[in-house]
Amino acid sequence: MTVAPSIGDWLAAAAARAAPASGALVAGETVAWRGLDARADRAAAGFRALGLRSGDRVCVLMRSSTATLAVWFGLARAGLVEVPLNPASGRTLLRYLLEHSGAPVVVCDAEFLDAVRECSPGTVRTVVVHGTGAGDVDLADLLATAPEPLPPVDPTAPAVVLYTSGTTGPPKGALLSHRANVNLARHTVALMGYTPADRLYSVFPLFHSNARYCSVMAAAEAGADLVLDRTFSAGRFWDTCRAHGITAFNYQGAMTSILAKQPPRPDDADNPVRVGFGAPCPPELFADFERRFGVRLTEIYGSTEVSVVTDMPPTARRIGTAGRESVNYTVAVVDERDEPVPAGTPGEIVARPKHAGWMFDGYAGDPGATAAAWRGLWFHTGDRGVLDADGFLTFLDRMKDTIRRRGENVSSWEVERVVAEHPAVGQVAAYGLPSELSEEDVAVAVVPAAGATVDPAELVEHCRAGLTAFAVPRYVRVLDELPLTPSQRVEKYKLRADGVAPGTWDREAR
Template sequence: MYKGLETFRAIVEYRAKQKPQERFIQFEQDSLTYQEWNENGNRAANLARGLGLGKGDTCAVMLPNGPEFLSIWLGLAKLGAMEVPINTAFKGDSLAYILNKAECKVLVVSAEWVERITAWKDELNHLEHIVVVGDSSKNTEEISTAFTWHSFDRLLMQADSTLPVEVDIQPDDPSVILFTSGTTGTSKGVVLSHRANFSVAKTACGLMNYGEDDRLFTVFPLFHVNARYTTVLVALLMDCDVVMHNRFSASKFWDICRREKITAFNFMGSMLTILMKQPERPEDAENPVKKAFGAPTPTEIYHDFQERFGVEISEVYGSTELGTVAANPAAAFRKGACGQVVPIYECEIHDDEGFPCPVGKSGEIVVRPKKPGIMFTEYYGNPEATVQSWKDLWFHTGDTGRMDEDGYLYFVDRKKDVIRRKGENISSYEVERVINNHPKIYESAIIGVPSELSEEEVLAVIVLKAGEGLEHEELLDFCQKRMAHFAVPRYLRVVEELPRNASQRVEKYKLRNEGVTEDTWDRELVGYQVER
């Protein structure tokens, strides 16, 4: 986009010189101009340097979306330190694991989560300084003397906003360690360089044809790729601005878009389905939003969603390690596919022995780059996992998929989410698509649970729409007409909500750990018959 501006520090400093007083981002309560952001970034860099951080060191950040998070992000980028954004839902062992694995000497944390740290103070091997954002309800010195405690506001005010941060930062230097969402178990620290981050943003810019007149809206957290590199960095590159909230509200979503004059948003998980299931309003299509992109796109509502809300939908497939691998733009959308592989990557489908699968046959999606530096560098402190992921010189995604004759990629499921029942492979994703289309169901999650015979049985965990009731047999009758007999769930369980991480992905490992509970309905116990 701009030659020589391929580090986060460089692009922000460029914008601050170009248009210092213009607003870049609007949060729910606060806003930030380019100059304010750059000056606070300088302060944050000098603050971090005062705590002993330098190029190559790691600093954890556990904050909600807000100006403080952006200031720390920029400050660490200016200093060349590696930022370690932490999921704000983490606590206990999962939180201690990340702080130890990433060898963090400093943690910047919101006051509301301070006690999560002190409760595990004896388990933290590297942490020396804790910088608290906001007013703590307790005197931190009384809570723990294991660390040196600091007030972020006080340190930021004392730090110099004009003192230059003269550190040589190159595009291939590591900028961030993003721990994978952990929906299938222990998280791995994905090390990404500035070049890799810019590659993600540039791909999004090209796919969505963003311009200066766009205003981007995100409800995703700044500890996630989506908000960081397909919203904030995209806006920096394209010279447009951002509206960022902390949570997704289906009932308020379109009113926010109208009030803020939003032209584009990103989606993940079941966000489109949830919006579609809101009560229809005469003014649904009267909004400024022109386009949206994300994954997965529910094929059953794809055309209806666009018609109802007047929004063009593009789909992508990718991961934290790779960024975007395949794109399915609205103008050439192929229903059911993730799209065609983007020009910067090669992609194949491999069988369990590592051989390429023929067209149409499912196998593991493997990927490798055509350009240097555009994907993750390593799993931090985990060389075994890094090497294992690169078996046969292909990066193994852990996803199953297939290719058609035109080179369109189709996602089938996570390998761990494929259910093996009586010799048949069942895609949990495809079963969920059918069940979610039932008019009384809000959303669902399909998991495999151990069978008393061998392999697995299918358990459907469902959330009903408000005020709805549903007979178990009614749902199975619905399923029988729409899926193979072997995929029809044996077990049904109704819950109020599904467990999710902050990226809105369902944490299926929690459901697997619970397994067949006392409130789970078993069709075999009541003699329900599935027709072949």
């Protein structure tokens, strides 16, 4: 296996291979890969001029832009550790992240300067601002710094701290090395067969591993072009693909379900897209989605910490699964004692790499969480799944998303699949709410399909035909939209926190 270089060295080689005009269109701005390589040189020199030295951390609070790319790759080339933050973070969370990271420098868009000033701990000594703003340093000036010789960067050194969602407690910062990032990009290209003729499309933000390593770096590795938008619009998605000649897109969370619920158009399959990369597309939609839009989906299973654990290449497909273990990981399903369970038995998904440089290097500043996640020499994902006799993995739900009702475990995934089959339902999230009888009752929040109206009583009757009695929802809440992360995953903790909100339909009360 080829040893991965540092990100800075990798970008230089990728840019040199790429056609001169090949590059990225980010939120309407263009940059060639060769131009990005040159901007990274200037950015690296600019950050070093701030007194930063190898291993120092820099928080980045920016929306997707070509300037964000220059900051990312400039930090990597300088041997600094990037800490990309979610621009939607509230003040309490932002304060925690800035303090926890220990970063002496913050780079932000001008619109976030007030929040950064308010939330920064005493350890922050410099704020670099992109756009008009009264920061300590203007990013435009920093990016104009003359390049200078830089110290070599160890590919095994940390390149980034990516904070997890923190749905059950404070977010954890996953430390990822240069080689782990490059390895993920290269694996994505090999899995998807990307070439310089491709044009990739992503709607995910640049603080998320999907956009970073499976879109931006994958496109540069292949010498392909990239279109990166800041938001996902189901109504404009396919027209965007047509307008830009998109051949491949990334999806996550509810994206495929939302696209499938759009009213059919006679030109649905008249688009240049050939493949989609991501997970999970509901199995009941999979074949129809491919047929309707004329694309071929490649499902994977992974996480920020362990990238692509399983994948489903065109040569080994089983719809409804996330494929079999990739060439880089060993995967197992275990019980609460960490003992492997028989094929077909649900349990926790665990994984470990077959080669060095594929896994995260621990949680920043949290050795206890690191040890717990790595116990028994396996990374414990916190996800519930099942392996079949042929080694295909089916993701069921997060362990914490399993609903415990009157002594029975209810799979939120199963409830959501049945509810989603109702033609009036556009989106759904199943979750547990405290029961007066102890444990939990099953609740679902639904968003109606376009032009439809959801009748809670009718929806529950629909569920009786597809679910065991103990899994039939007690509560039905109809919403205009579900709370979603930028990667289109439902923030169920917000729904749980709402409890039995006003307007929630209660089966037992009727």
